[in-house]
Amino acid sequence: MGISRRKPLSLRDTLKKPSSPKVSQNEDAGLDESDWRTQLGRGARQRVVNRILVTLKRHVPFSGEERLRELMKIAARFEAKNYAIAMSESDYRQRISLKMHQLDSRSQNEMP
Numbered sequence: 001m002g003i004s005r006r007k008p009l010s011l012r013d014t015l016k017k018p019s020s021p022k023v024s025q026n027e028d029a030g031l032d033e034s035d036w037r038t039q040l041g042r043g044a045r046q047r048v049v050n051r052i053l054v055t056l057k058r059h060v061p062f063s064g065e066e067r068l069r070e071l072m073k074i075a076a077r078f079e080a081k082n083y084a085i086a087m088s089e090s091d092y093r094q095r096i097s098l099k100m101h102q103l104d105s106r107s108q109n110e111m112p
Contacts, residue, residue, distance in 0.1 A: 036086075036088050036089045036092075037083070039089070040089060040092075045079060045083065048079050048093075048096060049072075049075050049076050049079045050075075051096075051100070052075040052078055052079060052096065052100065053071060053072055053075040055100045055103060055104070056071050056074060056075055056103075057071060058104075058107075059103055059104075059107050078096075078099075079096065082095045082096050
């Protein structure tokens with residue numbers, strides 16, 4: 001048996017308040033109750049996106065609302081991609097932290 005991959009949810013979908021009990025939503029979505037994703041709240045994911053955005057803002061030049069919205073979309077897509085492929089919450093957080101650290105290290109090495 002192979003590992004099934006779900007299509008990543010958009011940030012908008014993941015931030016919606018549940019309209020029905022958690023159990024029925026998980027059953028409808030085909031999620032296993034033991035899946036780590038069911039335990040991670042939308043607030044936690046938004047905090048991760050915000051952390052990614054702060055890092056991007058430090059390293060990517062931007063000005064104006066349009067560019068800021070673009071950076072927010074990049075942060076949300078990056079988080080969603082890692083959320084979808086991670087095998088556990090610690091894997092999810094480790095993948096994102098590693099990439100943010102690499103970005104910080106790269107920019108430090110480029111400074112004269």
